[in-house]
Amino acid sequence: MMNPTRREFLRDVAAGSAAVGAGWALGPRAAAAMLPSAAVSRLQARVQGQLVLPGDAHYDQSKRVFYWNPKTQRQPAIIVQCGHEDDAIRAVEFAREYALEVAVRSGGHSHLAWGSSDGLVIDLSRLKQVVIDPARKIVRAQAGAFGGEVARAAGEYGLVPVLGQCPGVSAIGVTLGGGLGWLSGLFGACCDNLLSARLVTADAKTLDVNAQSAPDLFWGLRGAGANFGVTTSFEARLHVIGSVLGGDVHFAVRDARAVLRGFREIMQAAPDEFQATLNLTPGERGLFISLCHSGAENEADSLLKQIQSLAPTVREVVQRQPFAKLAEKAAATNPGKGPALAFRGIHTVYRDRITDEIIDILIDQLATAAPDVVMGLSHYMHGEVCRVPSEATAFPHRQEHSVHLRVAYNWSDPEETERRFAWGEEWLRQLRPKSDERLYANYQTYETEVGSPSLFGSNHARLLALKAKHDPTNFFHRNANIAARRG
Ligand SMILES: Cc1cc2nc3c(=O)[nH]c(=O)nc-3n(C[C@H](O)[C@H](O)[C@H](O)COP(=O)(O)OP(=O)(O)OC[C@H]3O[C@@H](n4cnc5c(N)ncnc54)[C@H](O)[C@@H]3O)c2cc1C
Incomplete structure (x- = not known):
């Protein structure tokens, strides 16, 4: 028939x-x-x-x-x-x-x-195959493999992938948007480590895309990748590091200003081997710095001491461990204990440095935040990810000392939705004006007046041409979408 x-x-x-x-x-x-x-x-x-x-x-x-x-x-x-x-x-x-x-x-x-x-x-979440080639230091994985699962498989061979900080984010999802993680100071963005992708295009053809077979498309996949098709599997580079020093150091919320200022100083001088995320909550988890150091033990110990000296610590869970163990730890934005809540919301903003004004806004907003709110400063930009030129891949936002700010919250009553968003949008309204309207594809939570040039900066014109060639009807548009400049 x-x-x-x-x-x-x-x-x-x-x-x-x-x-x-x-x-x-x-x-x-x-x-x-x-x-x-x-x-x-x-x-x-x-x-x-x-x-x-x-x-x-x-x-x-x-x-x-x-x-x-x-x-x-x-x-x-x-x-x-x-x-x-x-x-x-x-x-x-x-x-x-x-x-x-x-x-x-x-x-x-x-x-x-x-x-x-x-x-x-x-x-694609059921496509879970992960194969490690230890001799070539390469992972070949299907699209449903989570970051934590790839890290665990690679860890069995003493290898590490460059992936995001949340174990449940897919390895390919984070990579197609650029991808920032614990090891980006050492080894670049996730997309800098992508070697090839198997792509189902808008006209239902399969393409094996790599630097030799389709250099232009391979460039576009690394930062704007969701625009060009369905990546069903991929290959990425793995690396060798020793064990890492990782975990959380907790402080009292009343010390937030001192800890935020000290965090800024530590990160301004951070070696490539170090990354840390600061989380601020009015709830029981309070204020905590999550860290990962993947270099020499004496340098790691010295950085930990600097963090411990920012204010009296209330709890510490920091230990030397295999990278895979840290990579499988739940993200800070996950709600704490208690029954699962029905709804989640998030706002993010990208700023070129941690200013006193940002610190003031975060502390002021915390005073009116519901107990489930988690604010954070993530992916302090430094090291190898910033040495790769902005035009080398489609992922452009690689300015040293810039940082990603976020606020996430959870609720169950649909009647609360408007009130919860109003609070989150106020947080964003205060922090957005000095963002230069730049957006990171993986963290896009709003549209700007100009549209997709905010996502792709100086790469926008080249991406528009690629999109016109490979997906002229914008069949794939539920993503950080490439579109003509507005206005
Ligand atoms: C808790 C949490 C922690 C995070 N931590 C980090 C982090 O440390 N670093 C970082 O850089 N980002 C981080 N992110 C952002 C995350 O990388 C992006 O949201 C990413 O796009 C999620 O990919 P996914 O496959 O899990 O999500 P999905 O919602 O499945 O997909 C996200 C987007 O990618 C597209 N896409 C997904 N898979 C494919 C595919 N196989 N082929 C083509 N397009 C595809 C989708 O269409 C969609 O547009 C985090 C997000 C959360 C919620």
Whole structure:
């Protein structure tokens, strides 16, 4: 039997016939969900994974991603849980045929819930294969592998990957947007360590992209990668380091000003081997610095002493450990103990240095913050990631001493949504004016007046041309999207 065409599909929708999800009240989103059931069955027969449809037992769980809340949530018409890399090809073909908006999901940690959509979700999270080649110091992994899982596999061979600081973020998701982690001072951004990617393009073709086969596209994948297709697997460089000194040093919140100022001084002189994140909460976790030092023990001990001397410490959990153990530690933005909350929100801003004004704003905002709020200063930019020229990859924001600020919060009552966002947006309103409207793709939480030049800086024109060549209809747009300058 021939596949129904889009015209036939639209006719079926208009007639309300042969549709899955029958019995739904026909709302604006339900129309998108009315796919011909025969076409859905044919798709199921062609993929090795599972389809999840509205009304299925796992639908509510399967549609959700990390930053899910009443403003970001979506109701997918169909979720393709890929069981094989080629399932992504079938999913792209299907989405094209039925004109469905596509979301690509690996780890589901996008700040704007880009891993969900009202159309078709290509969910790669079950593709978990990770293969280490110890002789070549390379990892080959499928898209669903989390950062923590890759670190654990590499650690078994005494090797380390360059990935983000959250174990549950997918290794490929963080890399396609640039990628900043504990080891970026030593080895650059995650994307600087990418060697190749297997890509399913907007016209459902598979390409093996590397510096030789497609140098332009390979350049674009490293920072704007979600724009060009579905990366189903990839290869990245691994490194050798010894054990690391890592963990958390906690202080009383009343010492926040002294600790923030001291943190700034320590980071201004930080060696490449050192990275630290400062977290500030009004809750039981208080104020704490999470650190990782991957160099000589005497230098690590000296840096730890400097941190300990910033103010009286209230708790310390710092130890020498394999890097993989630190890499599997939960991110600071995760809510603390207690029952899981339904909704999460986040705002981020990129600033060129830690100023006294930033310190004042963070301390003032803390006074009115709900107990679940976690503010942070992450990825102090220094070392190798800043030595790589901004034009070397599509990821441009590599200024020394710049820093990423964030505030994350959690709630369960939908009635609280506006109030929680109003508080978060006030935090952003105060910190954003001096950001020069630069945005980091992996942390995008708002749009600027000019649009995507904020994300890609001096690389924007080259990326526009690449996007026009490889995805002229912007089929892949649930991402830090390349688009013409506004205004
Ligand atoms: C708790 C937490 C900690 C974080 N820590 C860091 C950090 O230390 N360093 C850092 O740089 N960033 C960090 N991030 C940001 C994170 O790197 C980005 O949000 C990243 O895009 C998430 O990837 P994902 O696959 O987990 O998420 P998803 O929501 O699945 O995807 C995010 C975006 O990438 C696209 N995408 C995902 N997989 C693919 C694929 N296989 N092919 C094509 N496009 C794809 C999606 O379409 C979407 O646009 C953190 C985020 C969270 C929530």
